Amino acid sequence: MKEKMLVVLLTLMLAACTVVDLDANGNPIMPKDPHAQPGYRDQTPQQIAESSWASRVQQPAEKQALSWADMETKSHTVKTGGSASVFVRASGTVTAFDNSNERERSLTMTINGKPVKVLIGPVLRGNAIRDAAGFRFEEFTNQVQYAQLTKALNRHAVQQLPTVDASWVGKPAQALLAVSMGAGTVDDAVALQLQQGNP
Known part of the structure; x- marks a missing residue:
């Protein structure tokens, strides 16, 4: 009876096994986990900035940007000593x-x-x-890679901007910004897009 139970148990275990294909070196080719989240552990910060710019910065900024007035209202919900970052669309005079x-x-x-x-x-x-783009520390290998991503994204943003000089002064302009805000304050406003003229 014990032998029959053992055979049944082994049969069930084998039936549950998945056959895995091997690559040219004889190593198993593991199928991708369909529930796995995209990660950046094997990419340089510059590669991350370039590959994710459209999907995580440009498109969300263009679709979800707050007005300047809405951003100011939202800044008053930030706790004292805290900070938050959002995308903002604004127009004004330089x-x-x-x-x-x-x-x-x-x-x-x-x-x-x-x-x-x-x-x-x-x-x-x-x-x-x-x-503002919602990158989280857990997506990265360590604090260094996470910090270096900031510099890579900032460099990439500058490359998207037109040539700006003193000739812009006195003229209307439109801006798409990443804004870091504190409790009722604007700490940094970083240009993602700039163009002269009224909306």
Whole structure:
């Protein structure tokens, strides 16, 4: 009786096994887990920025951007000492162009009657783009890769911008921004798209 039970048990175990194909080196080819989340562990930060720009930055920014007024309202829901980042569409008049530090240039735009400093690089500070795009630390190998992604996304953003100089001052402009905000404050506004003219 025990032998019959053992045979039945072994038969069931074998039936549950999946035959796995082998590659040219005789190693098993494991099928992809259909529930696996996309990961970036084997990519450089630059590769991640380039491959995910359209799907995680550009398209969400264009479709889900808040108005400047809605962003200001939302900033008042941020807890004191906390921060949040969102995509924002804004228009206004350029009142200043600052290239005193050639690596960290900026425009000042009057948006809804208030002066707003818009960072245009080539070096951009802060995590506004990464955080507005919803990248999470768990998607990455370690803190270093996660931090390096910020720099890669910021570099990629600068490459999308037109040439901006003092000739923009006094003219209307439209901007698509990644904005990092605190409790009722705007900490960083980083340009993703800029163009002259009214909406």
